[in-house]
Amino acid sequence: MAVFPSTAAAQARGKYRRGQGARQAPDSGPAPTRNRGPRRTQRSAYLFLTPIAIGFLVFYVWPLLQTLGFSFTSFGVFGGNTWVGGENYERVVQDVTVGRALRNTLIYTALGLCTLPVAIVIANLLNRRGLRGVAIYRALYFIPFITLPSAVGLVWNWLYNGDFGMVNQALSVIGVDGRYWVSDPTTAVYAIGLVMIWSQIGYYLIIFIAGIKAIPQDYYEAAELDGAGPLRRFFSITLPLLSPSIFFASVICVINSLQQFDLIYVMTSANNPALGSTESVLTLFYQWAFEENSQGAAAALAFLLMLLIALLTYVQFRLQKRWVHYA
Amino acid sequence: MPESATPESAMPAPATAGAYGGTAGPRRRRFDKGSVATHAVLCLGAVIMVFPFVWQVLTAYKTMPESVQVPPSFLPESWRGDAFREVFSALPFLEMLGNSLLNTLGRTLGQLVFCSLAAYAFARMQFRGKNVLFAIFLSVLMVPAQLLILPQHQIIQEMGLLNSVPALFLPGMFSAFGVFLLRQFFMSLPKELEEAARIDGAGSLRIFWSVMLPLVRPALAALAVITSMWSWNDLLWPLVVNTDPEAMPISAGLTSLEGQFLTNYPVLMAGSAVASLPMLILYLLLQRHFVQGIALSGSKA
Numbered sequence: 001m002a003v004f005p006s007t008a009a010a011q012a013r014g015k016y017r018r019g020q021g022a023r024q025a026p027d028s029g030p031a032p033t034r035n036r037g038p039r040r041t042q043r044s045a046y047l048f049l050t051p052i053a054i055g056f057l058v059f060y061v062w063p064l065l066q067t068l069g070f071s072f073t074s075f076g077v078f079g080g081n082t083w084v085g086g087e088n089y090e091r092v093v094q095d096v097t098v099g100r101a102l103r104n105t106l107i108y109t110a111l112g113l114c115t116l117p118v119a120i121v122i123a124n125l126l127n128r129r130g131l132r133g134v135a136i137y138r139a140l141y142f143i144p145f146i147t148l149p150s151a152v153g154l155v156w157n158w159l160y161n162g163d164f165g166m167v168n169q170a171l172s173v174i175g176v177d178g179r180y181w182v183s184d185p186t187t188a189v190y191a192i193g194l195v196m197i198w199s200q201i202g203y204y205l206i207i208f209i210a211g212i213k214a215i216p217q218d219y220y221e222a223a224e225l226d227g228a229g230p231l232r233r234f235f236s237i238t239l240p241l242l243s244p245s246i247f248f249a250s251v252i253c254v255i256n257s258l259q260q261f262d263l264i265y266v267m268t269s270a271n272n273p274a275l276g277s278t279e280s281v282l283t284l285f286y287q288w289a290f291e292e293n294s295q296g297a298a299a300a301l302a303f304l305l306m307l308l309i310a311l312l313t314y315v316q317f318r319l320q321k322r323w324v325h326y327a
Numbered sequence: 328m329p330e331s332a333t334p335e336s337a338m339p340a341p342a343t344a345g346a347y348g349g350t351a352g353p354r355r356r357r358f359d360k361g362s363v364a365t366h367a368v369l370c371l372g373a374v375i376m377v378f379p380f381v382w383q384v385l386t387a388y389k390t391m392p393e394s395v396q397v398p399p400s401f402l403p404e405s406w407r408g409d410a411f412r413e414v415f416s417a418l419p420f421l422e423m424l425g426n427s428l429l430n431t432l433g434r435t436l437g438q439l440v441f442c443s444l445a446a447y448a449f450a451r452m453q454f455r456g457k458n459v460l461f462a463i464f465l466s467v468l469m470v471p472a473q474l475l476i477l478p479q480h481q482i483i484q485e486m487g488l489l490n491s492v493p494a495l496f497l498p499g500m501f502s503a504f505g506v507f508l509l510r511q512f513f514m515s516l517p518k519e520l521e522e523a524a525r526i527d528g529a530g531s532l533r534i535f536w537s538v539m540l541p542l543v544r545p546a547l548a549a550l551a552v553i554t555s556m557w558s559w560n561d562l563l564w565p566l567v568v569n570t571d572p573e574a575m576p577i578s579a580g581l582t583s584l585e586g587q588f589l590t591n592y593p594v595l596m597a598g599s600a601v602a603s604l605p606m607l608i609l610y611l612l613l614q615r616h617f618v619q620g621i622a623l624s625g626s627k628a
Contacts, residue, residue: 036577048444055501058465063478136404140373146610148560150581151599155383158592164395262562302474
């Protein structure tokens, strides 16, 4: 909170002016209480903010600065940290595993974005007028989202199991030979990506149901009078008017997909031959930071990830003018 | 259901209600083809969403050879809870559940208290440096969690708290998101209530606690529910600070169960079912708050 004093003067000026105004018009309604109040309420405002401010300083602001320092530091195994300049960043840029993790992370993100069209279609179906059981459907679709990812990962590993898994049993019924989905390096990323889609549909469904509900009924009625069929109405009314929700969802989706960890960690455990091929930036970070004692490089990697998140979010905000219609 | 019913009930008569999905036209009144098709698609989707859990529970009740039988049997031969017993004897599973519970309670209560105090100050009080402070809070919200984990781990270590329950919930008790969420709600309350209470001689804390806080109860409920969910499900942070099985929450415990039992799926399924049950129950009881909290939240943490 070192920023305080720099603005204190400006704030004080405002305060003074307000105080003066109150003094000049003592008979105006709320002024007297205000005049008596400020110093006391100011003190209690600071008191109210103290606990969380301490928490933020200790666990957020200070760590952020430290990570920045870490990223320029090399950690000796027995202590003894040395300043190494940009060495960690060089490693991040040159390391092939980073390239691979980045590629996987982008695949997860692309797959994650596939959730949106699915959720839009389901939300549209659920919004059909007079449809019964909407609450039940919504509740069921939502269950995967609230279930802890470590449990979801185990369940899907069992379903994906190459020899006895339900996925392959079902495929054999229609005459398709299954694979070892999660331990085959060529399919593992996609297998895990599908689970990501499955587990977050419910979340986007809620956003889109709310968005569709906000579209005025008149539009549909007018379109219908003009002879627009259901498909036409979906593409010409629902989609454009839903675009702010879609935009919001895609921003959230990209941010979350770039930070995938839990499912990947659980679904590709240490003895999995596909271990490296599913790695995301965040699992690589975990490995560097807590399994291989290269905290410096891990910190640099974390900054790279933050940069990527910021960049993709920025791009989305720039592109939104092209396709998002605000009513 | 109530939401979907509103537009229709606003219509004067069912005959004039023009459908906009599936079969078009104002003549629609009976059970039409369109809604059958809609139900078919939605049911298929629901099966895909729920079947994995059904299979999880069925597998948990099977014996190991039964689970790998080809072709698979759908129902277990008998409903023995052997796998469940094994889960509880192989790991300190009860302790893990307890740790998860304490972690969830710690984070949730912490957020409710700290965030509501700060949110109230930001929403309803005038003080110096408010805008700057608020900007700092906003930036906390923007920083991705993994940037903080390394030093946070070090801080917990220096506090001597590694492998303890407080380690699980300490950083998570403070949430910028919680402050923003509650601030929005506090700002929407009328000023008169506070002024009346002040004239009656109530102090700031008193006004906050007895007048304002009860009015934002729905927001508190949404925050509580959503925080509980993230705390119960969180994996990365517990893996980092608590490596001792006795101190792990259930989310991390499942990964060590996986390491121990590899392909003994009945046991793995039993463990994962037990671990997900508490959140499922909470969800079924408090669905409305879940939905609201999630609609308000957006990203994790």
